[in-house]
Amino acid sequence: MSNKIYPIGIQNFEKLRKEGYYYVDKTALIYRLVKSGSYYFLSRPRRFGKSLLLSTLKAYFQGEKELFEGLAIEALEKDWVRRPVLHLDLNIGKYDAPDSLDKILNEALMKWEIIYGTGVGESTLALRFKGVVERACMQSGERVAILVDEYDKPLLQAIGNEELQREYRNTLKPFYGVLKTMDGCIKFALLTGVTKFGKVSVFSDLNNLEDLSMWNEYVELCGISNRELHSHFEEDLHEFAKARNMTYKELCAKLKEWYDGYHFVENTEGIYNPFSLLNALKRREINSYWFETGTPTYLVELLKRNHYDLERMANEETSSDVLNSIYGDDQPIPVIFQSGYLTIKGYDKEFGLYRLGFPNKEVEEGFISFLVPYYTRFNKIEAPFEIQKFVREIRAGQPDAFFKRLQSFFADTPYEVASDLERHYQNVLFIVFKLVGFYTETEYRTSEGRVDLVVKTADYIYVMEFKLNGTAEEALQQIDDKRYALPFETDSRKLFKIGVNFSAKTRNIEQWIVIPEK
Structure with a gap:
């Protein structure tokens, strides 16, 4: 032992x-x-x-x-x-x-x-x-x-x-x-x-x-590499796996998913967060430890002041000049990256571009959850229960209940975001569906002309299109005209097509229409 x-x-x-x-x-x-x-x-x-x-x-x-x-x-x-x-x-x-x-x-x-x-x-x-x-x-x-x-x-x-x-x-x-x-x-x-x-x-x-x-x-000066994990903690890993009734291979994959993935240089091995990894080894439990020790309030201030598109965090592209740049009030990317909420996920040598993303599940889930009180009226205690209800409604095939609850996330939208209401609306949707996506399968639009959102559960598929200052009918028509539901027609799960309109006047979801298919 x-x-x-x-x-x-x-x-x-x-x-x-x-x-x-x-x-x-x-x-x-x-x-x-x-x-x-x-x-x-x-x-x-x-x-x-x-x-x-x-x-x-x-x-x-x-x-x-x-x-x-x-x-x-x-x-x-x-x-x-x-x-x-x-x-x-x-x-x-x-x-x-x-x-x-x-x-x-x-x-x-x-x-x-x-x-x-x-x-x-x-x-x-x-x-x-x-x-x-x-x-x-x-x-x-x-x-x-x-x-x-x-x-x-x-x-x-x-x-x-x-x-x-x-x-x-x-x-x-x-x-x-x-x-x-x-x-x-x-x-x-x-x-x-x-x-x-x-x-x-x-x-x-x-x-x-x-x-x-x-x-x-x-790269290995701080943190723990995969090499160091196995050379220093091999016995601990086997004991951990046994304690959690997992295979050694399953445990290693889980630890990697949750705590590995920090790449400070392109094409190098990932580094584990040492604080989270050591806590997991000691407690024999995989959990979110990093966010228990502090909250990145300064980062949220940066994101909100710059009206940053949160969806970009999942697939940000930038140059080495930006990653190495000195902090500026108009450029949040360096501080987001250097703070550890984004890391290098890929590198295009021809153009010298870095693709950034969340390093691991602990950071992604913890950070998105942390954002909820700053973009909605729910505090950090209420938010997890609301997300739980969202997921249950999606899994139960209750889209109307889901969107009624979503309306509450936009309630009391502050007037100060009116100058960039569309971005605020997009960010709240991103936060909600990202959190829902931790318990279901979600796909975000990848290029112009693609459906806004697809959510999949064991029994249902939801194809959604959102409009700002349009109509829910127009959103549904786009789903039909561009045949967004076509890839799922042979799927045995029940399909819902949903058109949603967001109103700048009410600063909330104004209307949604749900069309069940098959």
């Missing part, structure tokens, strides 16, 4: 090693990283091991050789040098006021100044940081390592508040600018976060900062 202690939520390398938590050895990659460059940025989704990576680097730069006993780096590193480490964790703060960031930075600087002293005339946060770096280097005789965890947390929390974002940018621009001006005193610097933000000197001025996020060489 496996006796592993899974390091769920453990972000401190010393604690992990001293208290017997299991560690998937990343130190060979860490050694390569340190020896081949100086300034790095790494974007990975939350709960992907970024904090543990920085803690491991901190232990390494502090020369704590005993913590690395038995790991790959023990044989690789011949000269364990103890150097000053300035570790800044911005994940600990709540950034909702202009001075919130100043307080966090000031607290960090005060701790460093107790060790390395203060300087005359260091009146700003940036000047104090510069002074600490310089004195740490001079006093120790070794260049400094700088590690910044979740560098973008203040900016993410301030999305939608332009004034607050401006305050934070004005603070961070000179503060991070120290990394460039003090190059002679810095041995190594790594900043981690979710996404890139423009107008911050880290990316607009510090041109020697290497972005590891889409480097093939460091």
